[in-house]
Amino acid sequence: MSVAVHPAAPQRPSRRESAIAAALMALLALIAAAVLREQKRPHPAVENFLHARGLAAAARAPEPAALLPPPEGTRTLTAPERFDRDSLSDKIDGKAELYLSAGFVRLDCQRLALEGDEDAWIEVFLYEMGSFENALSVFSAQRRPDAAALDVAEFAYAAENAFFFVHGTRYVELIASGAGEPFTRAMQAIARALTAERPAGRPAWTERELFPAAGLIPESLGRVAADAFGLAGLDRVYRATYRTETGEAMLFFTRRESAAEAQALARAYLEMLRTFGAAIAPAEGLEGASRIEVLDTFEVVFTRGPFFAGAREAADPRLALDLARRLDERLAEAGHAPR
DSSP: OOOOOOOOOOOOOOHHHHHHHHHHHHHHHHHHHHHHHHHHSOOHHHHHHHHHHHHHHHHHOOOOOOSSOOOTTEEEOSOOEEEOTTTHHHHSTTTHHHHHHTTOOEEEEEEEEETTEEEEEEEEEEEEOSSHHHHHHHHHHHOOTTOEEOOSSSSEEEETTEEEEEETTEEEEEEESSOSHHHHHHHHHHHHHHHHHSOOOSOOOGGGGGSOSTTBOGGGOEEEOSSGGGOTTOOSEEEEEEEETTEEEEEEEEEOSSHHHHHHHHHHHHHHHHHTTOEEEEOTTSTTOEEEEETTEEEEEEEETTEEEEEEEESSHHHHHHHHHHHHHHHHHTTSSOO
């Protein structure tokens, strides 16, 4: 007779055994974590080596490069930056077109801090424009109404917290984070350092000699690189303001490749003014010239040889005619245009 054997039913662990097992598992987890942590930590000898190498690298690391040696009282605050025609808008978004249309080549800039105060700084902007004429164009367009005379260059002025000037083929801006004597003194030192580092004599541009001398306001001499007076294609325009007993007005001229081109430009200018309701008639006393009345001001424009020229923004028509005739005479005297 066979006897069936049944396995014994498993016994559930006691509470004491469960607690011991849980404690052992927790201990094993702690040990595993410690092992992993130690595996990730370099050996003390390695740590010492890495630390020493880092100190040596820091000791060898040069100070940020400088566009110029920081003048006394200043120090280099940031590394220099450079922008080309493709990247200029990254630095001066909204104004890049002015520089690009005037022949911009590159921009180098850097901040210098006043000694003892990192929050007091001056940013140096060096716009390489390729020629003095191009640099003058940007300077003329950027000139502020509150400009004050500045003697660091022939074409230079100061605003409350900034210096602006032309030096050779560069247009230079020094923009300070604040105003006051310490900033002004530092900007003067930076401007002197820049002009000494790259000497440039009096700009040799013959166009200045074509303006009549009497009544000329020297600091008003300027150049418009493109789209002068709102006319597309009217570029390379030299201008200057005159002050007389009867008021102020502007003289301007641009030299074209031919007399035909100058005449075509004059016709386009007159047509543009007609669209604004200008009254246009021949100017008596100046052969081939046109007298224009627009928005309560008077102009007289003319062509002589390859030049398109004239007087603008005069409150008195006689003043516009007088200045235009003087410019016409000057062009003839200089031998640049037949009468």
